[in-house]
Amino acid sequence: MCFLSFVFLFFLSISLFSLNLYMLLKELVIFIEWEVVSLNSSMVVMTMLFDWMSLLFMSFVLLISSLVIYYSKEYMMNDYNINRFIILVLLFVCSMMLLIISPNLISILLGWDGLGLVSYCLVIYFQNMKSYNAGMLTVLSNRVGDVALLMAIAWMLNYGSWNYIFWLEMMKSSFEMMMIGSLIVLAAMTKSAQIPFSSWLPAAMAAPTPVSALVHSSTLVTAGVYLLIRFNVLLVDTFLGQFLLLLSGLTMFMSGLGANFEFDLKKIIALSTLSQLGLMMSVLSMGYWKLAFFHLLSHALFKALLFMCAGAIIHNMGDSQDIRGMGALGIHMPLTCVCFNISNLALCGMPFLAGFYSKDLILEMVLMSYINFFSFFLFFFSTGLTVCYSLRLVYYSMSGELNCYTLNLLNDEGWIMLKGMMGLTFMSIVGGSVLSWLIFPSPLMICLPSYLKYLTLIVCLLGGFIGYFVSKINLFFVNKSLLMYHKSYFMGSMWFMPILSTYGILNKPLKMGNIMIKGFDQGWSEFLGSQNLIDSMIFKSKIVTMLQYNNLKIYLLLFLLWVSILFSLMILI
Incomplete structure (x- = not known):
């Protein structure tokens, strides 16, 4: 499967590069609208943009991924699940392809979320505690950008179309487009790991090395940069550009x-x-x-x-x-x-x-x-x-x-x-x-x-x-020396950003959760709820058991009481 994937991707890369040369020479742009499904007057249309930029980027992504898959044939040789690994890498590349050719925010979101989901599966591939922690940090950091992209889609409803490419130039100074630009910048900052979302990138080194080669060169982290290249007119001479x-x-x-204080080879890279x-x-x-x-x-x-x-x-x-x-x-x-x-x-x-x-x-x-x-x-x-x-x-x-x-x-x-x-x-x-x-x-x-x-x-x-x-x-x-130790730790730990992203965020909610458990689940809720309920049921069941075990004695006692009451009434009369 490795060799077939390598051959297919490599020749596809060469074909796209040749097509890119032709389109660059002729200055052509192909814009395709494919009607996926039509129901009465409603249509679901898939749009694809093929220009020199998207074709050149796709040819490079396919070339690198084909060589990485070929490299993985020996690197992952002893892995029993190598076919699953190759399928995950191919899904990763397909998500990137979808993102590259999309002039539409909805299809960009599909590719964007595809990258986030498959990257999580690849980061936790070796299935140990370090990988799980790194995977959660990666996927949750990227969720911020996904939400920003969803909000940008909602703001695009002002224009009646999600094809941003039609509106960028003519509407770039409007308030709506500036809001969309701000959200796109936030999404790009999370995916490309800019401050303050930088901590997930070194953590994602828990993935296998071929995945790291693919992620850090042409797929996951470059998605944010590529998206901003498409939205570049919103950054020129604006506060947004200066902030970025x-x-x-x-x-x-x-x-x-x-990197100058790090000793882990993959983390330095x-x-x-x-x-x-x-x-x-x-x-x-x-x-x-x-x-x-x-x-x-x-x-x-x-x-x-x-x-x-x-x-x-x-x-x-x-x-x-x-x-x-x-x-x-x-x-x-x-x-x-x-x-x-x-x-x-x-x-x-x-x-x-x-x-x-x-x-x-x-x-x-x-x-x-x-x-x-x-x-x-x-x-x-x-x-x-x-x-x-x-x-x-x-x-x-x-x-x-x-x-x-x-x-x-x-x-x-x-x-x-x-x-x-x-x-x-x-x-x-x-x-x-x-x-x-x-x-x-x-x-x-x-x-x-x-x-x-x-x-x-x-x-x-x-x-x-x-x-x-x-x-x-x-x-x-x-x-x-103590003084230099603190300085080197501060610099080597990316200005404490990974600590702030994990302990800094988790510390207060965990403390609150502990108080809630003590106060509610193990406090008055336990006393009035389950514990009180079980105590009352035990007490009542004891009474019922006692009645059932001693029913004949109780019956005879009641009979005796009835006879004595009857006898006392007869005397009174």
Whole structure:
């Protein structure tokens, strides 16, 4: 089933990419209205929008998911329920397809909720307590966005149609459309894990690694960004855009900082995804929707590869995810480490790899834009932090000696996993340049002084140097001091957000529930209700039992009483 799914999705991806090239060349847009059912004058119509953006995104989603499914054939080989896993992944991809081609809020909600439901099934796939907790945090955080989308659907009733694409441009300054825009932004913030909904993204690492590769590259977390790209006219020059710029900039900064204090391999990569999502959202809020879409696609390629390489490393390390137990992996797993380093360099924005074309262009457009110093600082400092945690990750996993406590047989993974990784490695090298030629056919004119032109490169080199320096020198006495411990815990725990999302929300209701149990269920309700009822029934049943056991004696006693009363009456008369 794995191989058939891989072949089907791969060829479908190639077909959609070819169709996208044709439509991009001819500047075509296909809008399909399919009448599903008609009853008297009422019709249920399914609308689908095929333009260059939806076709290009679909081809990338299908390409990545096909390679991830092929990779899963070996990764999930020992799983008895591998067919169920593949079906869940295919459902996940189908939900994303539905969301991409929908110009209608109702069908968007179907795809949106499909993603939420299937992501819950995939996060709890390994069925342990940690997975259940992570699944509940994921699904409940996303429910906030689902409710916002339902409210946006209710507000769209003002226009008599749910096809938002008809009303965006002409009604963008109306109060109703601003309300719809606010709700759409809230929905996108929950799905793309922006502050204050960030805590579910690292928790969702409880899912199998192929799922993480799919979720963090092209499906679940990118749904919010894609929805906002479609609604981009509502963000330009509005308070909504400025608000989103602040929150997404803080998300980018917070996740970059947290990744430098983390030791879990998958969580570091998850936090890097959060950082890149913050970058996409902040660029989108400034009005550069094409740049955000460009970075969305190029990021999908190397992030999927990064997770696949991490999965291969975790497999070899005996299911250990702690980077402190790794080291010298380049000697034992050379091919996996080559792919890992290429994806890491693409993430950092190494020139002429996939990430460079989008990241460098974004930062240069930020330099040309009219933004305040705080936003400028967040952009560039977060870029430095990206290189910092990437180099730290490479240092811990690939340099020095092997730090395992047990004897592991380390070797390069099987050919099936390597083939899947090599396909994405090729795309991580050439994908950025191909996308830049497709999306921006004519080069952009960016005129900057030399010190600003080199600023991106300087920030990256400085971040890399700090990452290497902090990893190399053992700051034992600083890290273990009480003052630094609290600071590092604050930064490493995403500013206490996961704690606030769980204990912070649950603490008061649980205390209230305890008081209610003591006061009501075990208090006067128990005393007047069940306990009182059972006491009275026991008492009355004892009386009835006594009467039944002693009925002859009672009868004779009553007879004696009757005779004595009769005798006394006769004497009186």
